[in-house]
Amino acid sequence: MQSVTVTLGGGGVQVVLLPGLAPAQAEEETEALEEGPSPIAPEAKELLWGIGAFVVFLVLMRLVLFPKLKKGMDARYGKIRADHEEADAVREQALREVADYQAELDTVKAEAASRVDAVRRQLDNERSGRLTEVNQQIAEQRAAAATAAEERRAAARSTVEAAVVAVTTALVERSTGRAPDAETVRRAASDVMSVGASS
């Protein structure tokens, strides 16, 4: 057996190799070790067991284990690829359908807009026609009302004028004792009423 002396000091750990056995015993031990196989040399039993284990492993892997595993992996990857392709096809189909739907939607929207415009134009025309018609009716009614009012005013004026002439004639006749000229009284009354109406 070899011995190592480890010393702990201020300078750190110091390791010194020492002959741990008595000289005779150490020599005997050394001889025994030297007689044994080299620790580096390969041992036949390890070689044979190692070769055997490796060859069995290799043969099983090459003929059975790896092909089965690889076949499963390839099948799964194939399925994944097929699923991807199917998903791509479905996505493309969906995109086409969306595009078709969008085109149809655009057509319908355009048609609806044109219909709305046509209806709006029609309504505008109708409204304009009705407005013109109503304005015309209002103007006619207004003109008729103005004519009627003028006629009533003229009638009222002639009535008032006749009353004024009668009253004036009566007053003049009572105050002077003779009847005034009817035409002069009527003209005077007419002038006064004209002034009153204009003011």
Place this chain on the structure above:
Amino acid sequence: MLALEFPPINEVIRWKDLFPTFNKVALIGCLAALIGISIFLLAGRKNPMVAPTGVRNVAETGVEFIEDQIVMQTIGRDGLGWTPFLLTLFVFVYLCNLPGIIPVLQMPATARMAMPLFLAVIVWVIYNVVGFKHNGLSYLTGMVWPHNVPVAMRPLVGLIEFLSNIVLRPFSLAVRLFANMLAGHMLLVTFAVLSNAMLFAETKQVLLKPMTILPFFMLLFLTLFEVLVGFLQAYIFTILTAVYIGLARHPEH
């Protein structure tokens, strides 16, 4: 003073037979094959048409890792037929590396020369057979008498190429894996022994026992590091195998 008994190298990396001709390294090799077979057997039994989970997910991740990160990067699409071999190689090497950090086992089978050696020899045989199969005798003549090199340089380059392809590649492939895993194993043993010795030392040094945290921390760190190393060495072994096969198929590259 702390007397630390370090176990002899043969005690650390050589194991007594569990029964005649069968030791711990052989057990790890057999377990690696059994676990690998079980993983792919269970994975193959699951329904492949649903999203993979659990063991099937692990197996499929392994297949895709080998195909995408190794075969496609080194050989190309034509090399996908090599996936089962490279996958087996990767899984076997990784499962032989992993016991170095698993309690009770605590020994990577690849830290013994036998495992890397026979794997490297198998790889050597395979890439040379592939070379002869794809190129015929020109695989060898193109190697020892390369045409795209000036005539004066051909003997030297040819010798270097021959030695590199025929002798050094299997040797470097085996030794790289073996040395890395052995070094990792020895580091773990060293810090484990040191932690144990410091913790149970009969000494009056009051600081010695608290300082056990230092080698113990290193032990934890190296254990985690060995997870990475185990994966990395399996990856390197596998990708170099793929590179050698790819070069044997198309030596002009």
